[in-house]
Amino acid sequence: MSNTLKVGLIGCGNVVNYGHRPALTTLPDVELVALADITPARRAIGADWFNLDDGQLYADYRDLLAIDEIEAVVIAVPQKFRPPIVLDAFAAGKHVLSEKPISNVPAVADQLARAAAEADLKMAMVHNYHFLPEYRQIKQLLAAGAIGDIRVATLHFLGVIDYPGAAEYQADWRHTMAAGGGVLMDMIHAVYLAEWLVGAEAQQVMAFVDAPEYAQRGPVIEDLALLQVAFPSAYAVIHMGWGEGVGGADISGSEGQIRMRYKQYQSGGFNQPIELYSIDSDWQRTDHAIANLEEHLDNTARSFIELWADFRDAIRHDREPIAPAAAGARALQIVLGAYASAVTGRVVSLPLDEASPVYRKGIDGMVDLKAWAESKTKAAGLFGLRE
Numbered sequence: 001m002s003n004t005l006k007v008g009l010i011g012c013g014n015v016v017n018y019g020h021r022p023a024l025t026t027l028p029d030v031e032l033v034a035l036a037d038i039t040p041a042r043r044a045i046g047a048d049w050f051n052l053d054d055g056q057l058y059a060d061y062r063d064l065l066a067i068d069e070i071e072a073v074v075i076a077v078p079q080k081f082r083p084p085i086v087l088d089a090f091a092a093g094k095h096v097l098s099e100k101p102i103s104n105v106p107a108v109a110d111q112l113a114r115a116a117a118e119a120d121l122k123m124a125m126v127h128n129y130h131f132l133p134e135y136r137q138i139k140q141l142l143a144a145g146a147i148g149d150i151r152v153a154t155l156h157f158l159g160v161i162d163y164p165g166a167a168e169y170q171a172d173w174r175h176t177m178a179a180g181g182g183v184l185m186d187m188i189h190a191v192y193l194a195e196w197l198v199g200a201e202a203q204q205v206m207a208f209v210d211a212p213e214y215a216q217r218g219p220v221i222e223d224l225a226l227l228q229v230a231f232p233s234a235y236a237v238i239h240m241g242w243g244e245g246v247g248g249a250d251i252s253g254s255e256g257q258i259r260m261r262y263k264q265y266q267s268g269g270f271n272q273p274i275e276l277y278s279i280d281s282d283w284q285r286t287d288h289a290i291a292n293l294e295e296h297l298d299n300t301a302r303s304f305i306e307l308w309a310d311f312r313d314a315i316r317h318d319r320e321p322i323a324p325a326a327a328g329a330r331a332l333q334i335v336l337g338a339y340a341s342a343v344t345g346r347v348v349s350l351p352l353d354e355a356s357p358v359y360r361k362g363i364d365g366m367v368d369l370k371a372w373a374e375s376k377t378k379a380a381g382l383f384g385l386r387e
């Protein structure tokens with residue numbers, strides 16, 4: 001039997017172009033053999049990118065899942081539509097690489113993780129920022145004890161670019177609450193990075209969530225989220241916003257600090273990291289050249305190539321991928337816990353109570369919470385809350 005991993009792609013939008021496409025066209029032992037997309041124009045674009053013929057293109061993903069030689073699928077449709085496709089993939093015996101966030105609903109995320117385990121199949125999340133050179137190097141510095149024990153990880157993502165979805169499909173889906181859009185839900189990367197850097201699972205979250213940029217333009221969707229996350233012996237501060245604002249990372253440890261900045265102070269994922277240094281407990285500064293640094297789009301492409309290599313090897317060696325379904329489920333709970341905190345004005349314990357409306361319904365459960373009268377989130381009319 002050939003060792004090549006034959007894969008199918010479901011959903012051929014923008015993230016495929018700059019992420020999955022470089023991986024699927026360069027990685028050894030991985031071959032894309034079929035593509036499904038509901039939009040004819042996107043199927044045609046995908047056929048061109050991957051050199052596929054008509055017989056390899058499908059309008060209905062279920063026809064792709066019926067192909068025997070396919071061992072694994074990557075599912076890159078918007079999150080609202082992804083969970084039933086993931087469950088169908090497991091029922092068809094396929095391993096799954098899922099785009100983030102895992103789902104909009106924590107109960108559904110847990111259901112997906114259980115379904116993977118019961119089917120004895122891998123479910124890996126596209127948490128590709130683990131492979132961006134700047135965060136990988138920060139992780140290595142922490143592991144080497146460069147600043148002692150991590151105390152507070154501050155991740156600035158206030159200059160997130162609000163890219164629309166594919167024009168041939170529905171460009172504005174991120175701006176619809178029903179599709180689960182909004183800056184923090186879309187840019188869940190900062191949340192899993194915080195957990196990864198701290199090296200522990202989050203216990204509590206508190207947040208402000210607002211819509212200053214989009215409130216005037218509508219439809220109203222969250223575009224600013226300021227979070228504080230508690231871990232057993234450290235904290236993370238995450239600032240995330242669409243629009244203009246500072247990006248980078250500041251990490252405080254028991255014996256020093258790490259600072260990382262992007263070109264023009266922009267945010268991670270959208271620009272070139274240009275500065276990484278640590279300060280030790282004697283206030284001595286050490287500058288670190290960021291290893292494997294290329295142009296920003298090449299860094300992104302490479303992060304997907306390495307992520308795909310990890311997924312391939314997880315299947316071949318029957319081990320967990322770097323970000324299994326459980327990591328996706330935890331990241332989603334931090335995001336929804338932050339939303340719940342912003343609505344109620346209270347700190348939210350993690351993991352979420354399985355009886356809570358937020359666990360069972362995600363954003364749709366926010367209207368069932370006792371909203372704080374002065375909540376900025378409520379005043380903005382987010383999550384279906386009205387004054």
Ligand SMILES: NC(=O)c1ccc[n+]([C@@H]2O[C@H](COP(=O)([O-])OP(=O)(O)OC[C@H]3O[C@@H](n4cnc5c(N)ncnc54)[C@H](O)[C@@H]3O)[C@@H](O)[C@H]2O)c1
Pocket residue numbers: 010011012013014015016036037038039042061076077078079081099100101126127128164165166169170171173186
């Ligand atoms: N990992 C990352 O850095 C990253 C970056 C961007 C987007 N994403 C995630 O990837 C997903 C897609 O985002 P995007 O920006 O590529 O969106 P997009 O709008 O560009 O593409 C979505 C594609 O899915 C197709 N589609 C929708 N429903 C479908 C169905 N039922 N069956 C088959 N195809 C279907 C559409 O026709 C379209 O081609 C989202 O979940 C998003 O959060 C991840």
